[in-house]
Amino acid sequence: MAEAHQAVGFRPSLTSDGAEVELSAPVLQEIYLSGLRSWKRHLSRFWALVRIFSGRKTMLFSYQRSLPRQPVPSVQDTVRKYLESVRPILSDEDFDWTSVLAQEFLRLQASLLQWYLQLKSWWASNYVSDWWEEFVYLRSRHSLMVNSNYYMMDFLYVTPTPVQAARAGNAVHALLLYRHRLNRQEILPTLLMGMRPLCSAQYEKIFNTTRIPGIQKDHIRHLRDSRHVAVFHRGRFFRVGTHSQSGLLSPRALEQQFQRILDDPSPAFWAGSAFFVSLDSEPAGLTREDPAASLDAYARALLAGRGHDRWFDKSFTLIVFSNGKLGLSVEHSWADCPISGHMWEFTLATECFQLGYSADGHCKGHPDPSLPQPQRLYWHLPEKVRSDSGASSPTKTLSGNIDCHVFPFSHFGKSFIKRCHLSSDSFVQMALQLAHFRDRGQFCLTYESTMTRLFLEGRTETVRSCTREACNFVRAMEDKEKTEPQRRALFRLAVEKHQSLLKAAMSGQGVDRHLFALYIVSQFLHLRSPFLDQVHSEQWQLATSQIPVQQIHLFDVHNYPDYVSSGGGFGPADDHGYGVSYIFMGDDTITFHISSKKSSTKTDSHRLGQHIEDALLDVASLFQEGQRLKPRCGGLQEEDLGHRCGSLPCHTRGSRAPTKSTNF
DSSP states (O other), rough: TTTTHHHOOTTTTBBBSOOEEEESSSSSHHHHHHHHHHHHHHHHHHHHHHHHHOTTOOTTTTTTTGOOOOOOHHHHHHHHHHHHHHHSSSSSHHHHHHHHHHHHHHHHHHHHHHHHHHHHHHHHHOSSHHHIIIIIIOOOOOTTTTTEEEOEEESSSOOSSSSSHHHHHHHHHHHHHHHHHHHHHHHHHOOOOOTTEOGGGGGHHHHHHEOOOOOOOOOOEEESSOOOEEEEEETTTEEEOOOTTEOOHHHHHHHHHHHHHHHHOOOOOOOOOOOOEESSSSSSSOHHHHHHHHHHHHHHHHHHTTTSSSOTTTTTEEETTTTSSSEEOOOSSSHHHHHHHHHHHHHHHHIIIIBBBBBTTBBSOOHHHHHHHHOOOOOOOOOHTOOOOOTTTTHHHHHHHEEEEEEESOOHHHHHHHTTTTTTHHHHHHHHHHHHHHSSSSSOOOOEEETTTTTTOEEEEEEEEEOHHHHHHHHHHHOTTTHHHHHHHHHHHHHHHHHHHHHHHHOOOOSSSHHHHHHHHHHHTOOHHHHHHHTTTTSSSSEEEEOOOOOOGGOOTTTTSSSSEEEEEEEOOOOOEEEEEEEEETEEEEEEEEEEEEEEEOHHHHHHHHHHHHHHHHHHHHHTOOOOOOSSSOOOTTTHHHHHHHSOHHHHHTOOOOOOOOOO
């Protein structure tokens, strides 16, 4: 997701003003401390298992001790793969120079740096993940808003209730049910293809977690428990308790507390909960009057808001709009998108299908008038801070500069791609290469995030999707002399290459995390490498990510296709680049989230969106005997989309939500 921007921007030896800062700890000491932290985490998980475990029931951390450690690839292989990845985008002269730097690195520095990484891989749980968290995220001095956070959307066509406080009550209750299951390790570990367990370590910090700012480095503070949520509404902060003596408050009781905040007439004041709730005073989501613009505004509100109405340091912020629409803004350092996505799927399914709403749109049950009023929080600020009227100016500028575009592509989806015997992700990635080339007239470094959670404490790796094979396919699509069989053959070669890169990255044989770790060791040793300097000065002008749907059993996508999350998005990694995420909604829709900077004269999110739609249709036509696919019903590319979201009021559609008997 948003990690591409952080990966480009990290500079472990620089402060925010550019002054040099020495990494004073000797590298052996740093490796020792990495291992020590690893063993402490393992010990705490072991005692948690001892306290909770009963019988032979599979639990969240059941497979942790059996997961392999992430291997350190051969440095020769990594350099070879790197040179292969940059060949399509470099001139002959630049490539020759890069090759010279690479050979010099292999001859002079590589073996020493590799030795330290091998040592760390033997001693610590993971040779790269703790450094990735520290140097890419916690030492970054960039604004978290847009640069590091990402967002997740509600149902696209459905809002189960228009009552803001009721939606907040059910959603908060569902989130706390998820936390209860998490604390008891009742969430089942994820199995890749039903067989290979994925690391569950990132789940530990979903709740009760805040990023604490520092001058040169932030740190993550995680509490064992919290019995309140912090709520923001119209410039005011409140503390809302989530439990009584008898246990978790009911959804109706939580609704009552949120309604009290909405009704509070006290004036605004400039300005270690479980999580943060923002009760926005404006509506959001798809509208009949202007469906395209309303979705774009919805994305911007989730990604940046007004700048001052989100707590970007909190692990996540639940945003509830005045018309009952929901969304999440997620801080990236503590975990990656599949973790928060898993929680979000549970939340949407639980609050809509399990908890439900009464006929008048309120939470089911009865209010509790004995509950105390939410506690208004007041801040004691120094006069210098209080009088600094320009403090929010950079935030407003950054928030106003983001250009978001969201559209559901409903001409076809993963079912059509599977009938072509192709990988859905590779299909979209190759279409993105074609779309970007048409948009900019050139190829660029492309960042696709994939996971390395097959290994203990693994996080992510980069798939460099702009390959020689992808470029050959794109050129063929733009060459009128090429026949469809030729284009189709080149497309299959490009897909096969992408699949091989994806599998290598997931199996710990990627390029970028290894080069990153080598660079960090070189910084500790004060050993300058022109090759590594060049690698980490590259710009990712196209950053991409697929949002996975992990718990399809919670949703009935065939009978109720509108009741599926519409995914989420993130900011661009480069000032003149794009951020693109996508989610396969059911079998026949792909929703895209595109971002760029308004200040750039080279990018336009809507223009790229049109190129993506055209590229997908052009690629699909290769497998339809030359016939361009016609759109099926629904989709923002059709004039009658407004009728889909407006034929019934969205909240009325929600009252027809399917009743599920899924066991949580």
